Amino acid sequence: MSTVPFDATGASLHGAASTRSHGVARLPAQARLPLPRVLLCDLDGTLIDSMPTLADIATEVIEERYGTPRILARELYLATCGLPFVKQLEEMFPEDERNAAASADFEARKPARCGAIRMAPETRRALEQMRQMGVRIAVSSNNGTDNVDAFARASGFAFDLVLGYGGGLAKGRTHLDATSRQFGAARQEMLFIGDSLHDGEIAEREGIPFVGLATTFSPDRFSLRFPSVPVIRRFSALPSLF
Numbered sequence: 001m002s003t004v005p006f007d008a009t010g011a012s013l014h015g016a017a018s019t020r021s022h023g024v025a026r027l028p029a030q031a032r033l034p035l036p037r038v039l040l041c042d043l044d045g046t047l048i049d050s051m052p053t054l055a056d057i058a059t060e061v062i063e064e065r066y067g068t069p070r071i072l073a074r075e076l077y078l079a080t081c082g083l084p085f086v087k088q089l090e091e092m093f094p095e096d097e098r099n100a101a102a103s104a105d106f107e108a109r110k111p112a113r114c115g116a117i118r119m120a121p122e123t124r125r126a127l128e129q130m131r132q133m134g135v136r137i138a139v140s141s142n143n144g145t146d147n148v149d150a151f152a153r154a155s156g157f158a159f160d161l162v163l164g165y166g167g168g169l170a171k172g173r174t175h176l177d178a179t180s181r182q183f184g185a186a187r188q189e190m191l192f193i194g195d196s197l198h199d200g201e202i203a204e205r206e207g208i209p210f211v212g213l214a215t216t217f218s219p220d221r222f223s224l225r226f227p228s229v230p231v232i233r234r235f236s237a238l239p240s241l242f
């Protein structure tokens with residue numbers, strides 16, 4: 001599939017999209033994306049800039065529990081992000097009996113360190129713009145349900161649906177089924193935005209449109225894995241895609 005090339009500043013090299021936000025890194029061939037009925041937003045690294053803090057906590061826990069050097073621990077954490085932490089540990093240390101305790105440790109440290117991280121004003125404005133276009137706004141995160149609920153309560157934004165990890169729910173099929181039940185929307189009427197390659201893989205597997213947010217991974221990493229997926233550098237660029 002051909003793409004409209006964008007330079008490093010986000011400006012179109014063809015000059016065809018001069019009104020677009022500078023936060024757009026790469027767009028597929030079509031001029032505009034169809035407006036979804038429901039926007040599902042990942043939380044960490046997408047709605048809030050919590051990935052550096054989460055990576056710090058993960059690095060500490062992995063170093064303490066497994067003796068892994070810090071640089072490697074951080075890299076492993078970031079490479080596997082987008083999954084619940086306990087599943088990330090399973091990818092790093094398959095069938096290791098320390099995983100459950102390490103996951104509990106990580107989860108216990110999170111609220112005090114991440115609980116005060118708020119949405120940037122520009123992110124909130126983008127959500128408001130999407131809502132004004134008639135789009136329902138949901139959170140779909142593999143962070144624990146308690147943390148995701150606490151984020152939503154403190155956000156000051158009235159999300160239409162808030163879904164975390166727990167109680168049989170997780171990013172992907174179970175969240176999408178819950179979204180369908182809530183809004184009567186089909187998969188193709190949804191749009192998922194996330195910062196991890198796992199997010200893109202979930203969207204691909206479940207057949208829902210996806211936008212990559214290049215905060216944790218570079219636009220090139222997204223493009224190599226998902227050649228036809230739009231990629232933006234800032235959440236605030238999202239409304240300019242429609």
Ligand SMILES: [Mg+2]
Pocket residue numbers: 042043044045046082194195196
């Ligand atoms: Mg994320």
